[in-house]
Amino acid sequence: MKLSADLAAFQTRLGHIFAKPDYLVRAVTHSSMTSAHRDDNQRLEFLGDRVLGLVMAEALLQADPNAPEGLLAPRYNALVRREACADVARQIDLGAVLKLGRSEMKSGGRRKEALLADAMEAVIAAIYQDGGYDIARKAILRLWGDRIGNVADDARDPKTALQEWAQARGEQPPAYVEIAREGPDHQPVFTIEARLESGQCEQATAGSKRHAEQAAAKALLEKVNS
Structure with a gap:
């Protein structure tokens, strides 16, 4: 399968070239675009959430081996919550390549925080399925970047x-x-x-x-x- 020019450019921003581009296409397809011949990204969101969670838990443990659970938990929540995922999505302009139905397009779907966050998790799952856990882990750590090292000691809401x-x-x-x-x-x-x-x-x-x-x-x- 050959990717469109906008998705090919998105791969560069993402930092992962897909061996199986179908994974990426599905990851950027919102449920408002589903049909009998097209799958949406909802199942990928479910998987991506878990992959992201494991990567962040490992990263936080490695970054501060002596931190108690009571301190690690709010840091973890700050890194995996909707706002963080949406922020990374905006960083790589994920909204520009989302496949949305007409109603979602009219309502400003490309800018919606919840939609961007869910799509970011789906893209993580697509990388995981395409390249395996180690590739997905490296991609997540690169995309989240300084957010991990700079997360506040007390990251409570x-x-x-x-x-x-x-x-x-x-x-x-x-x-x-x-x-x-x-x-x-x-x-x-x-x-x-x-x-x-x-x-x-x-x-x-x-x-x-x-x-x-x-x-x-x-x-x-x-x-x-x-």
């Missing part, structure tokens, strides 16, 4: 950290209030305010409620700790 801060002081868990929602339905922008029982608060704006809540929690945590 800011919302978790803020909640623990409040509970340690006898306060109720923080509240998150949607202040505004702007933009089209396919690309909304949210402004969220994080509030503590004590009355302290901070706002943040992002393209998803999750990101806005995290950013607001981080800003508030920095405020109360300053």
Whole structure:
């Protein structure tokens, strides 16, 4: 099978030339494009998630042989969660080569974080099936790059950290209030305010409620700790 010019160029960005290009084609095919003659990437996402998890677990153990599980777990979560996968996908412009149905195209599918993250996991699985575990491991470590070495010692989600801060002081868990929602339905922008029982608060704006809540929690945590 001969790849299209855009997928051939994507291989270069990815750093892996497929011996069996069918794996790559399937990895970039979203479920909105499925038909009786075309498989989507959902099963590959399932496999890629596990391959990525094993590679990151090994890398973290090797990077810090003395770190306890309580410290390794948040670092691991920071490296394999949706945001990290989507960030790597954007780094190699994976969105540009995704095969999407018309409705998904119209709704801005090439920019959707969840879709990019799932496709990145599918591409990892495709590399694994094409070249084996060692090839996939090298590709993942190259793509994630400095993210592994620079992952914070305490990589907890800011919302978790803020909640623990409040509970340690006898306060109720923080509240998150949607202040505004702007933009089209396919690309909304949210402004969220994080509030503590004590009355302290901070706002943040992002393209998803999750990101806005995290950013607001981080800003508030920095405020109360300053």
